[in-house]
Amino acid sequence: MVRRWFTGRTIIPLLFLAPAIIALLIFVYLPVVENFYYSLFRWSAIDPTLRFVGLENYRRLLSDPIVLRSVINNVLYAVISVAFQVYLALVLAAILESGVISRRLAAFFRSALFLPSVLAITVIGVTWKLMYSPEIGVINQVLRAIGLGSLARPWLGLENTAIYAIIGVSQWQWTGYMMILFIVAIQAIPRELFESATIDGANRIQQFFHITVPSVRETTLVNLAVTVIGAFKVFDIVWVMTGGGPNHASEVLGNYMYRVGFRNDEMGYASAVAALIFVITFILTFIQLRIGRTGKEA
Amino acid sequence: MRVPKGIRWFAVGLLSLALLAGCSGGSGSGSKAGETITLRFFHKWPEPDHMAYYNAVIQKWEKEHPNIKIEMEAVSDEAYKDKIRVLMAGNNVPDIYFSWAGEFAWKFARAGQALDLTDAFMNSDWKDAVVNSAVQPYVWDGKVYGIPMRINGKFMVYNKKVFNDLGLQPPKTWDEFLEVCETIKQAGIVPIAFGNEFPWAASHYVGDLNAKLVPPEVRQADYLLEADPETLFTDPGYVEALRRFKELNDKGYFNEGPNAIGHDMARSNFLVGNTAMIYVELEEFVTVHEEMGDENVGFFRLPSNPGDRGDPNVLTGAPDGFMIYSKTPHPEEAIAFLKFLVSEENGKEYVRQLGIPSAAVGAVTEETSFPLLEAGLQEVDKASGMALWLDTDINIKVIEVYLPGLQAVLTGSKTPEQVMQEVRDQALKVQQELKAGS
Numbered sequence: 163m164v165r166r167w168f169t170g171r172t173i174i175p176l177l178f179l180a181p182a183i184i185a186l187l188i189f190v191y192l193p194v195v196e197n198f199y200y201s202l203f204r205w206s207a208i209d210p211t212l213r214f215v216g217l218e219n220y221r222r223l224l225s226d227p228i229v230l231r232s233v234i235n236n237v238l239y240a241v242i243s244v245a246f247q248v249y250l251a252l253v254l255a256a257i258l259e260s261g262v263i264s265r266r267l268a269a270f271f272r273s274a275l276f277l278p279s280v281l282a283i284t285v286i287g288v289t290w291k292l293m294y295s296p297e298i299g300v301i302n303q304v305l306r307a308i309g310l311g312s313l314a315r316p317w318l319g320l321e322n323t324a325i326y327a328i329i330g331v332s333q334w335q336w337t338g339y340m341m342i343l344f345i346v347a348i349q350a351i352p353r354e355l356f357e358s359a360t361i362d363g364a365n366r367i368q369q370f371f372h373i374t375v376p377s378v379r380e381t382t383l384v385n386l387a388v389t390v391i392g393a394f395k396v397f398d399i400v401w402v403m404t405g406g407g408p409n410h411a412s413e414v415l416g417n418y419m420y421r422v423g424f425r426n427d428e429m430g431y432a433s434a435v436a437a438l439i440f441v442i443t444f445i446l447t448f449i450q451l452r453i454g455r456t457g458k459e460a
Numbered sequence: 461m462r463v464p465k466g467i468r469w470f471a472v473g474l475l476s477l478a479l480l481a482g483c484s485g486g487s488g489s490g491s492k493a494g495e496t497i498t499l500r501f502f503h504k505w506p507e508p509d510h511m512a513y514y515n516a517v518i519q520k521w522e523k524e525h526p527n528i529k530i531e532m533e534a535v536s537d538e539a540y541k542d543k544i545r546v547l548m549a550g551n552n553v554p555d556i557y558f559s560w561a562g563e564f565a566w567k568f569a570r571a572g573q574a575l576d577l578t579d580a581f582m583n584s585d586w587k588d589a590v591v592n593s594a595v596q597p598y599v600w601d602g603k604v605y606g607i608p609m610r611i612n613g614k615f616m617v618y619n620k621k622v623f624n625d626l627g628l629q630p631p632k633t634w635d636e637f638l639e640v641c642e643t644i645k646q647a648g649i650v651p652i653a654f655g656n657e658f659p660w661a662a663s664h665y666v667g668d669l670n671a672k673l674v675p676p677e678v679r680q681a682d683y684l685l686e687a688d689p690e691t692l693f694t695d696p697g698y699v700e701a702l703r704r705f706k707e708l709n710d711k712g713y714f715n716e717g718p719n720a721i722g723h724d725m726a727r728s729n730f731l732v733g734n735t736a737m738i739y740v741e742l743e744e745f746v747t748v749h750e751e752m753g754d755e756n757v758g759f760f761r762l763p764s765n766p767g768d769r770g771d772p773n774v775l776t777g778a779p780d781g782f783m784i785y786s787k788t789p790h791p792e793e794a795i796a797f798l799k800f801l802v803s804e805e806n807g808k809e810y811v812r813q814l815g816i817p818s819a820a821v822g823a824v825t826e827e828t829s830f831p832l833l834e835a836g837l838q839e840v841d842k843a844s845g846m847a848l849w850l851d852t853d854i855n856i857k858v859i860e861v862y863l864p865g866l867q868a869v870l871t872g873s874k875t876p877e878q879v880m881q882e883v884r885d886q887a888l889k890v891q892q893e894l895k896a897g898s
Contacts, residue, residue, distance in 0.1 A: 207546065295720065296715075408867035408868070427545065
């Protein structure tokens with residue numbers, strides 16, 4: 163049996179895979195290991211002398227109020243994103259596919275809702291920043307025009323609204339995209355199921371819960387995983403819109419890692435924050451894989 | 461489909477080779493010395509008019525020195541703070557790089573990333589070609605590590621029409637300043653345009669107030685983290701500075717939601733006449749000059765009250781300049797280029813094209829500049845000293861507590877006392893780290 167390893171039949175595929183595996187090892191796995199190694203030191207970008215501090219960075223991580231704030235913001239991001247990008251997107255997809263509204267109108271909404279996801283994130287960030295602007299922003303102007311002026315506020319400038327203002331933009335951008343994925347899944351459901359249900363007297367809401375939801379289960383799980391993991395890796399939109407401010411109120415883990423590393427010159431601590439992000443996303447991915455497998459068995 | 465064995469092996473070999481080639485590319489760039497050399501030049505002015513100026517200077521340089529090519533790169537202000545660190549982390553430091561003055565520059569000197577220019581500068585005619593007071597903030601441990609490119613200071617610019625209509629005069633004391641703001645507010649005009657999305661904007665106010673409320677030697681020792689741990693950042697002037705800053709906000713003298721808008725937007729608000737005043741840098745005078753006209757605006761230094769314990773004549777501002785990488789393979793050429801860049805001839809061109817005062821001696825003349833700028837420079841000369849930008853003058857780890865604290869003071873989530881306590885705690889920690897490190 164051992165000798166078979168050296169025959170062309172096994173070694174040729176391995177050789178073909180080798181470049182990809184080597185690249186993966188060097189560019190993905192090695193940095194992960196290195197990151198853990200570097201998190202045990204105190205060092206800065208400017209002066210890369212390594213000073214061993216053991217688990218000091220991790221101890222600090224656990225007592226750092228900004229890390230806590232960041233994790234809470236990431237969890238908020240995940241929860242709200244799941245509500246919009248998974249559940250609302252599914253409902254929207256079902257409505258557009260159900261024939262309640264005309265096909266042309268459905269096509270229009272499909273494109274209109276999908277459109278934000280093709281825009282560059284910096285463009286979106288800057289545009290929304292203007293819309294949120296306290297005096298000239300369209301949001302406050304509309305609020306004032308319809309007599310809700312008391313609700314108008316500097317959305318990105320207040321500690322209790324900044325993170326929600328950013329999360330809102332994210333929903334605006336991605337709900338339509340997720341909706342398209344659900345539409346594809348719904349279109350794959352055999353029409354006969356709906357027809358026979360109609361004959362049996364099931365109304366649209368019953369059809370939604372008993373046919374659509376179970377049939378798109380796989381897509382739901384994938385979207386769920388993508389959304390939750392994405393919410394823990396978010397960086398760009400926050401960085402563009404508030405940079406984590408005011409006073410760290412909208413800080414997320416990705417953002418904080420960058421700030422600690424490249425602003426505060428604490429690369430070791432930034433590595434520890436990176437390790438925390440890695441552990442969180444790793445656990446989430448692991449759960450997703452487990453759920454994905456039971457999905458297949460069902 | 462069966463592929464002949466030979467071809468399969470060939471394909472595998474080819475792929476592996478391609479991968480190896482891809483990995484090793486880049487390391488083989490060590491060209492033979494002697495022929496043409498390339499200097500990498502990195503700064504923070506990517507704006508088209510600035511780039512046009514630098515491109516012209518580089519063209520002129522390359523014509524005179526055909527064997528020394530300059531490879532320029534520029535990113536904007538906020539991004540520069542990160543990118544220079546990334547380059548240093550990767551040991552990919554440009555030969556000539558921009559640096560703010562003060563602590564921002566000193567930390568490069570401390571880490572051995574900046575070339576000691578003392579000999580080249582002091583023992584040649586170079587020292588007569590550059591405004592000497594602007595060199596001081598680049599001196600660390602008695603040695604010159606950077607050369608200033610331009611001079612900067614911070615002034616409160618006001619709309620003359622608003623002041624005349626309301627019968628107001630530029631204030632001489634802080635209390636008068638508050639009265640001026642109140643009168644303007646009562647007239648239904650926003651007194652001061654203020655955009656603090658990036659909190660450096662607030663740090664300029666607080667830096668100025670600190671300089672006027674805290675005795676100079678105390679402030680110096682605190683900023684450098686050299687003060688006695690017992691007294692580090694305990695001077696009551698710091699809290700008073702935050703209180704005054706907060707008062708401007710709480711009394712409604714700033715526009716709404718300063719934390720939510722950027723400085724550029726605030727400036728536009730002033731330029732179109734929506735606000736009566738704005739706190740701007742000398743380098744922004746040219747915009748005011750172009751948009752509003754010199755005759756329609758005036759300016760004054762932020763005033764202090766008679767009893768204040770700091771230096772009333774100090775001005776907030778700092779030169780911008782360049783440093784040379786300590787391990788550059790071509791130090792002499794880099795120095796030559798820097799000399800060329802901050803020469804009278806190129807300095808004049810700088811003022812003429814960009815309307816910003818160059819640090820080259822003799823660059824700002826009636827011919828190259830405009831009245832507003834000349835008046836501003838005179839004020840800089842009159843100042844007893846410069847209080848450097850707070851955010852580049854204190855250790856970055858302390859600043860990362862101080863600046864968000866300023867935003868918290870504005871939103872009211874923290875009191876001035878709380879913020880200064882946090883600054884002190886952080887400063888003590890960093891002080892210990894520095895001691896342990898050295």
